[in-house]
Amino acid sequence: MSLRARRAKATIRDVAAYAGVGIATVSRALNDDPDIAAATRARVLEACEALAFRRSSLARSLKVGATDNVGVAIMSRHAPVILNPFYAEVIGGIEGVLEDAGKHLLLSSLKRRDDLLDLASEGRVDGLLVVGCDVVPEVLTRLRDVELPVVLIDNAFEGIPSVVVDHVGAGSQAARHLLDGGGTRFAFVAENLENPNFRARLEGFRRALAGAGIELTPEAIAAGGDSWDGGYAAMSRVLAAIHPPPDAVFAANDPAALSAAKALNEHGLRVPDQVALVGVDDIHLAAHHAPPLTTVRFDKRGLGATGARHLLDRLAGRQVPALTTIATELVERGTSRSDRGTR
Amino acid sequence: MSLRARRAKATIRDVAAYAGVGIATVSRALNDDPDIAAATRARVLEACEALAFRRSSLARSLKVGATDNVGVAIMSRHAPVILNPFYAEVIGGIEGVLEDAGKHLLLSSLKRRDDLLDLASEGRVDGLLVVGCDVVPEVLTRLRDVELPVVLIDNAFEGIPSVVVDHVGAGSQAARHLLDGGGTRFAFVAENLENPNFRARLEGFRRALAGAGIELTPEAIAAGGDSWDGGYAAMSRVLAAIHPPPDAVFAANDPAALSAAKALNEHGLRVPDQVALVGVDDIHLAAHHAPPLTTVRFDKRGLGATGARHLLDRLAGRQVPALTTIATELVERGTSRSDRGTR
DNA sequence: CGTCGCGCTGGAAACGTTTCCGGTCTCGGC
DNA sequence: GCCGAGACCGGAAACGTTTCCAGCGCGACG
Numbered sequence: 001m002s003l004r005a006r007r008a009k010a011t012i013r014d015v016a017a018y019a020g021v022g023i024a025t026v027s028r029a030l031n032d033d034p035d036i037a038a039a040t041r042a043r044v045l046e047a048c049e050a051l052a053f054r055r056s057s058l059a060r061s062l063k064v065g066a067t068d069n070v071g072v073a074i075m076s077r078h079a080p081v082i083l084n085p086f087y088a089e090v091i092g093g094i095e096g097v098l099e100d101a102g103k104h105l106l107l108s109s110l111k112r113r114d115d116l117l118d119l120a121s122e123g124r125v126d127g128l129l130v131v132g133c134d135v136v137p138e139v140l141t142r143l144r145d146v147e148l149p150v151v152l153i154d155n156a157f158e159g160i161p162s163v164v165v166d167h168v169g170a171g172s173q174a175a176r177h178l179l180d181g182g183g184t185r186f187a188f189v190a191e192n193l194e195n196p197n198f199r200a201r202l203e204g205f206r207r208a209l210a211g212a213g214i215e216l217t218p219e220a221i222a223a224g225g226d227s228w229d230g231g232y233a234a235m236s237r238v239l240a241a242i243h244p245p246p247d248a249v250f251a252a253n254d255p256a257a258l259s260a261a262k263a264l265n266e267h268g269l270r271v272p273d274q275v276a277l278v279g280v281d282d283i284h285l286a287a288h289h290a291p292p293l294t295t296v297r298f299d300k301r302g303l304g305a306t307g308a309r310h311l312l313d314r315l316a317g318r319q320v321p322a323l324t325t326i327a328t329e330l331v332e333r334g335t336s337r338s339d340r341g342t343r
Numbered sequence: 344m345s346l347r348a349r350r351a352k353a354t355i356r357d358v359a360a361y362a363g364v365g366i367a368t369v370s371r372a373l374n375d376d377p378d379i380a381a382a383t384r385a386r387v388l389e390a391c392e393a394l395a396f397r398r399s400s401l402a403r404s405l406k407v408g409a410t411d412n413v414g415v416a417i418m419s420r421h422a423p424v425i426l427n428p429f430y431a432e433v434i435g436g437i438e439g440v441l442e443d444a445g446k447h448l449l450l451s452s453l454k455r456r457d458d459l460l461d462l463a464s465e466g467r468v469d470g471l472l473v474v475g476c477d478v479v480p481e482v483l484t485r486l487r488d489v490e491l492p493v494v495l496i497d498n499a500f501e502g503i504p505s506v507v508v509d510h511v512g513a514g515s516q517a518a519r520h521l522l523d524g525g526g527t528r529f530a531f532v533a534e535n536l537e538n539p540n541f542r543a544r545l546e547g548f549r550r551a552l553a554g555a556g557i558e559l560t561p562e563a564i565a566a567g568g569d570s571w572d573g574g575y576a577a578m579s580r581v582l583a584a585i586h587p588p589p590d591a592v593f594a595a596n597d598p599a600a601l602s603a604a605k606a607l608n609e610h611g612l613r614v615p616d617q618v619a620l621v622g623v624d625d626i627h628l629a630a631h632h633a634p635p636l637t638t639v640r641f642d643k644r645g646l647g648a649t650g651a652r653h654l655l656d657r658l659a660g661r662q663v664p665a666l667t668t669i670a671t672e673l674v675e676r677g678t679s680r681s682d683r684g685t686r
Numbered sequence: 687c688g689t690c691g692c693g694c695t696g697g698a699a700a701c702g703t704t705t706c707c708g709g710t711c712t713c714g715g716c
Numbered sequence: 717g718c719c720g721a722g723a724c725c726g727g728a729a730a731c732g733t734t735t736c737c738a739g740c741g742c743g744a745c746g
Binding site for chain 2: 732734
Binding site for chain 3: 011012013027028030057058059060061063064
């Protein structure tokens with residue numbers, strides 16, 4: 001009788017037999033149903049223990065219609081996606097709130113767009129967090145029509161709750177800071193100009209300058225390619241095109257800024273004395289660069305966390321805002337000096 | 344007749360009815376069964392399209408006994424785990440091979456150890472990758488007795504296939520390099536001395552020195568705490584204890600090394616002229632530090648990738664080696680100079 | 687012309703749960 | 717002593733697949 005614990009995984013029936021009760025009763029014991037006598041529950045639990053029984057989450061999910069896991073999909077041409085420190089932070093935020101809610105997180109870095117739709121409709125997850133601005137409208141339309149709760153992160157689309165960063169605001173903060181610092185000749189460098197976030201930053205930058213009566217000419221805008229030294233190439237191009245050289249440079253992100261700094265140095269221009277430089281992202285390296293990089297920071301973990309919270313709210317049937325914006329904040333460091341105005 | 348596509352999610356029965364076939368036939372069409380006429384298959388597929396049918400992976404998994412997703416569990420006291428760049432790299436490697444194999448990856452950063460056992464026996468995953476050296480033997484024993492295929496990464500345990508880094512080798516490589524550079528007074532700094540990996544590095548370091556007839560005294564070994572400046576504190580302690588100060592320092596990892604460099608600077612000791620310094624990990628910052636940090640590198644992504652590959656092999660019923668070791672490699676940069684021997 | 691084999695198909699039984707619905711038992715009130 | 721009401725429990729029907737097994741039609745072979 002005590003050697004019942006055989007090889008094959010115990011099922012709820014085995015437990016029922018062992019405890020001398022019906023399977024419904026076992027289920028009740030497992031689910032903290034109030035309609036069960038304390039003694040019976042104890043006996044059942046004991047039987048579970050004795051048989052090393054673990055209920056199949058598969059069968060349960062099938063019956064109950066929910067899996068308790070949510071998908072986190074990141075669409076990216078560049079695999080693997082976790083290595084992108086930006087996404088890593090976002091996922092970190094997501095992970096935190098999901099873990100606390102007892103949800104499991106199914107991570108998927110989609111290469112093909114069909115994978116995303118598959119994930120959405122296979123029933124593997126209860127909800128979906130779609131991260132990144134590379135997801136095209138066509139996919140989003142299909143996503144909207146699927147019954148699965150979806151929340152977009154760092155991307156916005158009509159009809160799907162979205163959490164975005166105020167990239168435009170980041171651009172204008174940078175512009176204002178550079179203006180305050182006494183900049184007069186402005187430039188914008190980036191790895192590429194296709195990324196919607198970069199475009200938004202540029203747009204904010206341009207608009208704020210326009211507000212001060214300054215126009216950003218096409219030669220003052222350059223993209224240098226998605227490699228590690230894209231910012232270098234972009235900066236070099238600007239330096240070749242404009243004379244005298246700019247004294248206020250805004251880079252679409254920190255890597256571009258750091259790499260642009262190198263180009264400036266090699267060109268004999270000293271940062272921040274002759275050129276002020278500001279980036280976006282506040283990556284770890286930024287603070288440890290020499291000189292430390294002035295940058296526009298935003299709460300990446302908060303971005304992921306609020307997205308996750310909104311999804312949980314939707315799963316619970318609560319309403320969530322259609323669009324949430326994460327604020328940005330300029331952190332002044334060594335590559336710009338606001339007291340430079342009087343020279 | 345064409346307005347069949349109603350709200351409720353279509354099931355395989357609906358498709359069968361729509362296509363005028365039996366449900367078994369639909370299943371066959373979906374699973375590329377050879378025993379089905381081409382015309383029938385086409386009709387079924389068309390019906391699927393028309394009804395926007397997507398089969399439930401839940402039901403399928405339940406019947407078939409496999410879910411096509413594997414768990415990646417990282418046990419860590421410090422949440423969230425993806426933010427640790429080391430783990431991020433490892434996960435990146437895992438992600439790559441899993442994605443290629445068509446598996447989904449269920450990410451779990453366990454706080455409680457029971458969560459790990461739950462994950463292992465709930466049937467949610469087909470296999471488990473357990474990452475990190477913080478998992479205690481007691482849990483591993485239980486894990487071994489579970490029917491689920493498990494592979495350990497950066498950790499080893501009798502009876503579970505494991506993939507580890509040759510931390511001992513890393514320590515001795517560092518020692519040899521420092522000896523070659525002419526070091527005579529050695530020290531070891533770390534954030535803590537509990538981490539098994541750090542201990543292994545120290546052990547390798549100590550052994551290689553012993554091989555050269557040099558003994559590492561207790562005062563030359565210090566841990567400064569797990570904070571950002573643990574290395575700083577450790578280094579300061581050593582400097583206070585030893586006179587004349589060491590001329591060759593090995594840090595258990597790069598953050599500690601960087602932070603130790605700061606302590607050395609503040610103490611008026613110039614790196615590498617007066618003290619040679621080497622770390623482990625080759626984090627991104629290392630190469631961009633001034634001066635660039637000499638460090639011991641190993642293939643973190645490969646670590647994850649081989650672990651994942653071994654798990655896939657196990658899932659396919661193939662045998663895998665009980666223990667695989669990832670080699671390390673010293674990369675010489677600015678904080679050490681091998682030509683320093685003659686001074 | 688009967689029968690065999692073969693290509694294709696459909697029905698029904700699983701897989702391991704939850705949950706509805708009804709049943710038994712006990713107990714207090716009359 | 718009977719009755720109704722709870723409290724507790726068990727059987728069985730789902731959930732949406734896969735797969736076994738039997739059946740059908742039909743050409744070929746004897």
